[in-house]
Amino acid sequence: MLTHTVEEGPLLNRFRTLWDEIAPIGRDPGSGGYLRFALTEPELRLREWFREQARLRGMPVTTDGNGNLFAWWGDPDAGDAVLTGSHFDSVPHGGAYDGPLGIVSALLAVDELRAAGVAPARPLVVGAFVEEEGGRFGVPCLGSRLLTGQITPDRAGALRDAAGVSFAEALGDRPTGADPALLSRLAAFVELHVEQGRALVDQDAPVAVASAIWPHGRWRFDFTGEGNHAGTTRMADRRDPMLTYAFTVLAANKEARLRDAHATVGRVAVEPNATNAIPSRVTGWLDARAAEPDTLTGLVEAVRTKAAERARRDGTEVTLTEESATPLVAFDGGLADRLAGLLDAPVLPTGAGHDAGVLAAHVPTAMIFVRNPTGVSHSPAESATDADCAAGVTALARVLEELTR
Numbered sequence: 001m002l003t004h005t006v007e008e009g010p011l012l013n014r015f016r017t018l019w020d021e022i023a024p025i026g027r028d029p030g031s032g033g034y035l036r037f038a039l040t041e042p043e044l045r046l047r048e049w050f051r052e053q054a055r056l057r058g059m060p061v062t063t064d065g066n067g068n069l070f071a072w073w074g075d076p077d078a079g080d081a082v083l084t085g086s087h088f089d090s091v092p093h094g095g096a097y098d099g100p101l102g103i104v105s106a107l108l109a110v111d112e113l114r115a116a117g118v119a120p121a122r123p124l125v126v127g128a129f130v131e132e133e134g135g136r137f138g139v140p141c142l143g144s145r146l147l148t149g150q151i152t153p154d155r156a157g158a159l160r161d162a163a164g165v166s167f168a169e170a171l172g173d174r175p176t177g178a179d180p181a182l183l184s185r186l187a188a189f190v191e192l193h194v195e196q197g198r199a200l201v202d203q204d205a206p207v208a209v210a211s212a213i214w215p216h217g218r219w220r221f222d223f224t225g226e227g228n229h230a231g232t233t234r235m236a237d238r239r240d241p242m243l244t245y246a247f248t249v250l251a252a253n254k255e256a257r258l259r260d261a262h263a264t265v266g267r268v269a270v271e272p273n274a275t276n277a278i279p280s281r282v283t284g285w286l287d288a289r290a291a292e293p294d295t296l297t298g299l300v301e302a303v304r305t306k307a308a309e310r311a312r313r314d315g316t317e318v319t320l321t322e323e324s325a326t327p328l329v330a331f332d333g334g335l336a337d338r339l340a341g342l343l344d345a346p347v348l349p350t351g352a353g354h355d356a357g358v359l360a361a362h363v364p365t366a367m368i369f370v371r372n373p374t375g376v377s378h379s380p381a382e383s384a385t386d387a388d389c390a391a392g393v394t395a396l397a398r399v400l401e402e403l404t405r
């Protein structure tokens with residue numbers, strides 16, 4: 001269902017037309033949320049849609065050998081390019097806006113600039129990053145980490161999804177990894193993203209500019225005990241890792257609250273996962289975030305200590321493995337101030353990770369947030385009004401015009 005022309009008419013209508021094209025792709029009819037995992041059929045359709053939209057705009061598409069796509073307005077080799085864009089993939093049953101809004105807005109911003117007769121003095125490139133959420137292969141921002149060399153091609157290529165398919169197999173090739181030549185041709189990256197909290201509702205502003213991303217990471221707790229019969233094993237004789245797991249979840253919640261930090265255990269695996277069996281093993285994944293690196297370290301250490309203490313009481317064992325860690329990202333202060341001034345927009349920190357956070361160590365980077373009236377994200381309840389999305393496009397177009405002057 002591809003369009004064959006670039007739509008004309010009021011921006012609000014053009015936003016809705018483009019949005020409606022991708023809205024059904026990967027939507028689960030039961031939850032209303034999205035199952036757009038990287039390089040699976042729905043996400044591949046979105047990537048095909050992206051290529052078609054780029055073709056309609058006369059923007060050749062290149063890849064970096066890691067699964068990231070780039071559509072160019074201007075010569076890809078010219079250097080000093082301004083990159084904008086986001087990602088198509090979702091968390092399980094995620095919202096419609098997290099990711100795709102940044103790509104759709106970027107395409108519409110190109111249309112706005114062209115309609116206004118703006119001729120950028122340097123290349124403008126719209127990017128679609130692969131596996132931002134880590135929903136399929138477990139490592140968030142995998143595409144941008146590969147591009148910047150934060151993960152090796154061997155390690156990334158060997159990551160496997162729940163069905164045992166490796167990232168290299170899904171990609172069709174071993175990822176090529178760091179591309180310093182491409183990074184050196186980028187003068188700036190601006191990622192537009194739906195806001196993932198309620199800060200803008202309270203400020204009565206349709207868009208904001210990001211100041212920083214909290215340090216955050218993912219830790220895996222493996223609790224092991226003794227699998228046994230639920231009916232015949234006396235309570236006193238049990239070594240039940242579910243108890244240690246449950247206590248650890250509550251401890252994570254308490255320790256995070258004490259520090260004004262965030263801790264979430266949103267994923268768990270149980271073996272043998274039978275109603276009438278005491279589990280032999282429980283694996284839980286902790287997502288932890290805090291405003292300061294020391295706070296985050298202290299939080300994770302406190303949870304580790306409490307889990308270990310509880311394991312002694314339960315006769316179980318627990319190990320903790322760091323699966324990913326992302327340091328505090330302070331976005332380019334000069335760029336953020338410049339954008340906030342240009343847009344007359346508030347400046348906000350965020351607890352969410354983004355490809356922009358990964359790119360920020362290599363390229364002057366900024367983010368624009370679009371108001372989310374529910375404040376909910378990573379859920380079907382995530383939302384943004386068409387009017388605010390159009391305001392986001394207008395803001396992005398102004399920023400891109402300024403940066404490509």
Ligand SMILES: [Zn+2]
Nearest residue numbers: 098099132193
């Ligand atoms: Zn996102």
